[in-house]
Amino acid sequence: MNTRFGRAFRYEIGNYIRAIGVLWLVMALISPAMMALAYFLGGRTASTTSFNGYSLAVGVFGLVLGMVSLRENQRVLNQNGVSRRSAFLADIAALAVSAVLVAAGTTVIMGTYRAILGGEGRVLISDIYQVLYKTSGSGLGDLARGAALSAVLGWMLAGLGQLCSALYWRLNKFWTVLLSVAVPLALCFGSVPLLDWMSSTPAGQAVARALAACGRFLMASSWNMSAVLLAMGAVFFAVTWPLLRRANIRAAK
Amino acid sequence: MAIEFQHITKSFGDTRALDDVSLTLEAGKIYGLLGDNGAGKSTLLNVLTGRLAPDSGTVTVDGERAEGDAALGKLFLAGDANLYPDDMKVKRALDTAALFYPDFDRKYAEDLARQFELPLDRKISRLSTGYGSIFRLVLGLSVNTPYVLFDEPVLGLDARHRDLFYKLLVRKYAEDPCTIVISTHLIAEVADLIEHTVIIRKGRILRDAPTEELTAGCFQVSGPAGLVDSWAVGREVFTSTVLGGLKTVCVRGEEKEDLPAGLERRRMGLQEYFISLMEEEEQR
Numbered sequence: 001m002n003t004r005f006g007r008a009f010r011y012e013i014g015n016y017i018r019a020i021g022v023l024w025l026v027m028a029l030i031s032p033a034m035m036a037l038a039y040f041l042g043g044r045t046a047s048t049t050s051f052n053g054y055s056l057a058v059g060v061f062g063l064v065l066g067m068v069s070l071r072e073n074q075r076v077l078n079q080n081g082v083s084r085r086s087a088f089l090a091d092i093a094a095l096a097v098s099a100v101l102v103a104a105g106t107t108v109i110m111g112t113y114r115a116i117l118g119g120e121g122r123v124l125i126s127d128i129y130q131v132l133y134k135t136s137g138s139g140l141g142d143l144a145r146g147a148a149l150s151a152v153l154g155w156m157l158a159g160l161g162q163l164c165s166a167l168y169w170r171l172n173k174f175w176t177v178l179l180s181v182a183v184p185l186a187l188c189f190g191s192v193p194l195l196d197w198m199s200s201t202p203a204g205q206a207v208a209r210a211l212a213a214c215g216r217f218l219m220a221s222s223w224n225m226s227a228v229l230l231a232m233g234a235v236f237f238a239v240t241w242p243l244l245r246r247a248n249i250r251a252a253k
Numbered sequence: 254m255a256i257e258f259q260h261i262t263k264s265f266g267d268t269r270a271l272d273d274v275s276l277t278l279e280a281g282k283i284y285g286l287l288g289d290n291g292a293g294k295s296t297l298l299n300v301l302t303g304r305l306a307p308d309s310g311t312v313t314v315d316g317e318r319a320e321g322d323a324a325l326g327k328l329f330l331a332g333d334a335n336l337y338p339d340d341m342k343v344k345r346a347l348d349t350a351a352l353f354y355p356d357f358d359r360k361y362a363e364d365l366a367r368q369f370e371l372p373l374d375r376k377i378s379r380l381s382t383g384y385g386s387i388f389r390l391v392l393g394l395s396v397n398t399p400y401v402l403f404d405e406p407v408l409g410l411d412a413r414h415r416d417l418f419y420k421l422l423v424r425k426y427a428e429d430p431c432t433i434v435i436s437t438h439l440i441a442e443v444a445d446l447i448e449h450t451v452i453i454r455k456g457r458i459l460r461d462a463p464t465e466e467l468t469a470g471c472f473q474v475s476g477p478a479g480l481v482d483s484w485a486v487g488r489e490v491f492t493s494t495v496l497g498g499l500k501t502v503c504v505r506g507e508e509k510e511d512l513p514a515g516l517e518r519r520r521m522g523l524q525e526y527f528i529s530l531m532e533e534e535e536q537r
Contacts, residue, residue, distance in 0.1 A: 004322040004325075004326060072338050075336035075338075076336055077353075078302065079336040080349060080350060081325040081327075081329065081353055081354065082322060082325065083303060083325055246306040248304065248306075249299075250334060251336055
């Protein structure tokens with residue numbers, strides 16, 4: 001680890017570990033806060049409440065970390081004599097380790113609360129694994145599968161974050177504005193015509209059948225989902241590299 | 254052991270910042286990289302350090318491609334761009350330099366920071382222009398890489414700190430003769446330091462020679478305009494200026510014969526040579 005890649009990895013993990021600690025703390029405090037709220041309001045309103053945001057937190061953490069880390073790390077590591085390639089590979093590795101640490105930490109926190117509450121409390125605590133695959137899964141195997149799913153989700157979204165960051169880095173002002181306006185508009189107004197097309201045309205119905213088959217494959221096992229997310233993450237990072245290779249490294253504005 | 258630029262071209266839109274630049278920077282010399290604003294000095298250094306990718310051509314450091322770790326680890330660019338994160342403090346930047354550069358002298362860096370009154374617990378992004386320059390100079394002087402590049406090193410520095418920097422640079426070079434490249438507009442201040450001068454204009458290398466050779470190859474003659482004009486006939490005059498009735502011409506070549514009475518000969522300094530050369534190019 002005494003190569004420039006190794007040093008870059010140490011630098012990046014050193015930066016991320018503080019953010020990971022803060023996230024662990026927040027995730028540890030959210031459940032007691034929700035329990036307090038549920039017990040405070042419970043007598044008069046809801047009898048039970050649920051919190052299933054653990055995997056989501058890992059994913060959002062990965063996305064944000066991926067977005068902000070790319071340019072910042074390329075800048076500071078270039079200033080310290082590290083090539084783009086080594087900085088980028090170190091970032092991929094550091095984001096993977098961060099996703100694993102965050103997923104493991106949040107799974108331990110969630111498992112601890114689930115064990116304490118024993119399913120009897122007014123607060124149901126779960127993550128994406130329990131929501132999609134096994135609502136009652138509290139065994140070690142289920143927690144490990146849930147942690148693995150959260151980790152690959154976090155890493156995949158970190159890859160998406162890096163791709164978005166690299167894309168905005170390379171695009172000029174016109175395309176940046178166009179992309180920023182077009183994507184939300186397409187998401188808002190494109191879904192209805194798309195669903196209409198999928199239900200009313202033979203080609204659309206074929207696409208719908210393919211998507212349904214894909215959904216069945218993903219829902220068959222959490223490992224299927226994990227493998228697909230892993231592949232998506234790898235694709236995002238692979239597409240980021242050619243964008244990054246010739247980007248101008250300049251001071252932040 | 255050298256940095257070699259081979260046929261480097263780099264454009265920004267319609268502007269050609271570097272145009273087929275080939276240049277060798279040998280080990281153990283102090284180079285001056287001189288040029289007008291927008292001449293391509295910073296672009297050249299940014300291409301060398303992998304911040305900009307050239308459109309064509311190659312750069313090698315001791316035979317290694319400049320975009321790789323092996324080459325980049327031998328370089329340190331103390332440039333005017335702040336590439337450190339917004340929330341990073343000076344002290345953490347020194348820690349980071351120590352992590353990446355095995356020969357970084359942390360104790361010396363802290364000693365320099367004291368001499369320059371640079372606050373270690375201040376965020377780099379909050380430093381004034383002058384202290385931002387000092388921060389980069391401290392790193393450049395302490396990092397101990399074989400090649401240290403200073404791009405506008407004394408930007409915003411007061412006279413006392415500029416003088417201190419030049420003295421420290423000479424001392425460092427005397428103790429450990431690495432390759433130093435200084436890109437600056439303050440030519441007169443660094444003229445005595447520079448062993449070899451590279452002059453760049455509109456992305457092309459105009460001159461690449463030992464400083465002594467450049468300035469020894471020309472001289473100035475001044476005196477009453479009529480007298481200067483009649484003396485200058487048949488000589489290679491590359492620039493002339495008239496102030497009142499007094500005319501000064503810059504002449505290429507070695508002049509050993511005595512001048513007519515009323516004329517005065519003066520050896521050209523590097524700054525005068527540079528200005529004359531730029532004026533000559535402008536007239537073309």
